Amino acid sequence: MAYAAKGDHGVDWSKYQGANGIFGYPDDKFAIIQMGGTTTGWNLYDQWTYGSQVSSAIAQGKRAHTYIWWQNVTTTQQADRVLDYFLPKIQTPKASNGNPGSIVALDVESGGQNTQVILYACEKIERAGFTAVVYGYKNYLQNNTNLKAISDRYPLWMAQYPDYSVRRYPNYNYFPSWDNIGIFQFTSTYIAGGLDGNVDLNGITDNGYTNGNSQKPKTETPATEQGKQIHKDTHNYTVKPNDSWWAIANRYGMEMNALAQLNGKTINDVIHPGQVIRVADKGEGQSVSNKVNTTPAQPKPVQPANNTQYYTVRYNDSFWSIANKYGMNMYTLAANNGLSINSVIYPGQRLKVSGNVQVTQKVHYVKYGETLSGIAAQLGTTVSHLQAVNGIRNINLIYPNQRLTV
Known part of the structure; x- marks a missing residue:
């Protein structure tokens, strides 16, 4: 069996590693597998190899995890579109009995990015029962996101290579120093011909498996069941x-x-x-x-409990304010009621909603002449908190009517 320990090595796969994936060495313990992704924030593509690679990893006694290609996702509407499509199709195990689920990483390495949207997506991944991780190269992430805001809340899977020679073990002289790095991808030529090599720095690849045992996933999917049966x-x-x-x-x-x-x-x-x-x-x-030779079936979507709630519209309500109160997407709220967000809603109107009422976040709209430090003092918070939750990199660059979440 493949039991986890700090320092375990593993690989990551996409369709280029074929239907059953490729391990570099006998002592590899995990594979992080691409299920698909987006290049525009609106288009969606699947990796045909995903399910069979998950099954293959489990069959070989390795732990399987998931990643999604994340390019040009700059709005929460795009994030919802991508994750609402992929989250129900994940074949690696979810959280169970208070224990964390398997890794679902966002591959953030090109295109337009938005820190707040990345954080929003990670939160949604966690709510779905998985361990949210952000993958990328340090320079790219620093130049295109508020990396501190991300690493303050979610672990990183960071890549940095000293060269393109075949490399069996990490060269820590080239380690991309940063807080909260859970996985270090230290080479793209783990073996001749190319394969990404990774090292687990803190045991994060245990997540989703009892004591890191690949044959004891926290929850079952068709792919993990098939892999376990083959292994047995x-x-x-x-x-x-x-x-x-x-x-x-x-x-x-x-x-x-x-x-x-x-x-x-x-x-x-x-x-x-x-x-x-x-x-x-x-x-x-x-x-x-x-x-x-059999491709695992897709997981069956979880049927939501019949707990539909209704909300009576009040004066000054909007699709956005109601959706925010119930943890919904405002486009979904409108569509569920046969409306669009351009439809007029009025006091006394009854709307179908779902989810539980959430504590409403404080919101502040920047006024002319205000500074971030002044706003922080006024609202009883700190500048660093406002930076983190709003993805602000330069505290001197805020503008009138900018919406700040507190």
Whole structure:
């Protein structure tokens, strides 16, 4: 089994690592897997490899986590569109019984960004039962976000490479020093031909798994169930002299390609004496081969409880103020009532809402001549707090009518 510890190594995958992914070394313990993402903030794309890679990682005794490509998402409406699409499709485990869920990272490395929207998205990921993490390169994040505001609230997965030589272990002379880095991606050439290598600095890749055991996810999905079943029906085999994929597959009643895929390889990869691979238990060869060749189903969406609430519109209410009170998106609120946000609402009108009433945030609109320090003193808070929650990098750059959340 792959039990977690500070210092565990792992990889990250997208479609370029194929249906079953590729591990760099036998002692790798985790894989962080791209499920899809957006390049415009409105378009959405899936990675066809996501479910099978999650299953493959679990089958090989590794912990599986998730990431989403996050480019040009600069409004909460875009964030809602992206996350409302992807969150129900996540195949790695959720939080359970007060224990944190698996990592869902936002891959923030290009395009337009908005710190407040990143924080909003991370909060939404956490509410959905996952561990929110932000990935990126230090220089890019510093130049395009308020990185301190992000790292004050959420862990980072930070990348920095000294060169592009094959690198088995991190060179900490090139560590991108910053607060709250949970994972360090130290190379893009973990093996010849290219593969990202990562090190877990504080055990964050345990999240979602009981004691870091890949075979004990906190919650089940079709992919984790399939991976667990494959792992249960297989065992370790040490390659002997003169072995081949065909010979081993034939010995254990497996299809040769399925045997290679089970181990994150192809039949063109050379195996060598002493190498440890997974093979089917006696009598399970065809069953394991079939599972390896089957794409896991999508998770079934959780059906919300029938707890629809209604709200009676009051004087000076708006879609925005009502949606904010109930933790909703104002576009969703309007649509759920057969309206658009350009529709007129009036006192006494009854609107269908969902969620629980939230404590209303204080909001301040900047007046001409005000300073951030003066506003902080007036509202009983600090300049650093206002900077963090509003994504303000330069305290001297605020403007009249700017909306500040307190």
